[in-house]
Amino acid sequence: MIHVAIIGTGAIAPSHIKGYLQFSERYKIIAVCDPDIEKAQKTVKAFGLSAEVYSDYQELARLPELDLVSVCTPPYTHAPISIDFLQQGKHVLVEKPMASSLEECDEMNKAAETSGKILSVVAQNRFRTAMMKMKAILDKNVIGQVLHTQVDSFWWRGHSYYDLWWRGTWEKEGGGCTLNHAVHHIDIFQWMNGLPAEITAVTSNTAHDNAEVEDLSIAIGRYQNGTLAQITSSVVHHGEEQQLTFQGKNARISFPWKVVASQSKENGFPLQDAELEEAVQSEYNRLPALEFEGHSGQIHDMLTSIEEGKQVLVDGKQGRQTLELIMAIYQSATLQKTVQLPLTKKDPFYTRKGIMQHAPRFYEKTTAVQGFDDNSITT
The missing domain is CATH 3.30.360.10 (Dihydrodipicolinate Reductase; domain 2)
Structure with missing residues (x-):
């Protein structure tokens, strides 16, 4: 049984959770993390998960039973979060884009190589x-x-x-x-x-x-x-x-x-x-x-790679390219x-x-809302 944590409960997180739900005999989501604790709690309730809720991902990085994390946070956080978990000996499935720079990609790939853990970048298409x-x-x-x-x-x-x-x-x-x-x-x-x-x-x-x-x-x-x-x-x-x-x-x-x-x-x-x-x-x-498509297909590929020691289709080198x-x-x-x-x-x-x-700044960003009432997206 592979123990999983979901990091970030924004618009893309449900795609990961729904993907994992197709393989309930192979995994268990044991933790859901978001700085907005109420948002994380709503996600757990919405999907009927028996998972602990955290506001700081570093707290669960040290959980010995944790095997795999899905990083579903904003792009600028992908590299530091992924590196932290890889260094703690956890497998990482990180949303696109892999990182904000090639330098960060190289640091992520180095962490995966050093730890011997799998780093896979979401490319569900x-x-x-x-x-x-x-x-x-x-x-x-x-x-x-x-x-x-x-x-x-x-x-x-x-x-x-x-x-x-x-x-x-x-x-x-x-x-x-x-x-x-x-x-x-x-x-x-x-x-x-x-x-x-x-x-x-x-x-x-x-x-x-x-x-x-x-x-x-x-x-x-x-x-x-x-x-x-x-x-x-x-x-x-x-x-x-x-x-x-x-x-x-x-x-x-x-x-x-x-x-x-x-x-x-x-x-x-x-x-x-x-x-x-x-x-x-x-x-x-x-x-x-x-047999499985989209996020479900990639999660199946990730779980199989962990179980059987196979190469994932989309590793950190592919994500970097x-x-x-x-x-x-x-x-x-x-x-x-x-x-x-x-x-x-x-x-x-x-x-x-x-x-x-x-980088060119075409306009100045002047509005910053925390979220929308309608959180649905198309992928």
Whole structure:
């Protein structure tokens, strides 16, 4: 039986708790922690948990029976909390983004390596049947070399979204839509296609004058072989249509799932390649569906890794790689120049201090509410 603690009872915590509830024979939530003790108590009551309530996470870091913590706190706290628990010999599942800087990521990974404990970063969209199938298709090279990738991470958030006390500042949120919304799609993109060699980007705040951070960014990635990728991150897109498109030499696949293949006429114009489309679709259909998806899928992966000593799908190194791409976007947009990957310790966006010195403040944050009556979110 794996003993679990939930740290932070904000909007994302229910996704973790619901995930754990699917595996009641394998775990037990023994503690719930939040500086707002009443909020923590309400969470325990809402889910019918038999868990102790704490206001200071350091109190439960020393619990000898504790095995695993889910860190569901604001981004600027992820690194210190995760490091503390890893050093106390606990496994850690930390929400995205992994940390506020690459330096913090390196410190977290060092703590995991030293302790021998598992550090996993939440990337629940990898644990979707469609994403796993698409990754398998790409790995099999069925569509040929990927020539162009399009990432549309389109979300919409109202003006009041950034009124929450920790949102909308570089200090506490660590960035805007690129870091906190598009992180899902950027993670999928780099998992499926790897990091580009260079990034050229622009950012802007077009509709949220109560936030320092961007609400729209556009980046172009260039690979060593000349192939390209474009990444749009947004919280100003009505309808929130999101897509990942991989244009291969032989065919195109995309999410939501679609396959299109062309062959050339004598004059170079396209002719549908129905045979290849059918072959790709058959391979897609043949691949099995996941038993557990989303947060439940990632929690299943984490529990299995603890029980069987297996490697988690999304470890701290994978989490760092996603953040590295995001920091390259910020650095390029801020310095208004193309940035080479990988970033180094000398890059201004490697450390939290460097980010705070260089990051653009589009507007001043003037409102800070403690919470909203409606705490529901979409993921």
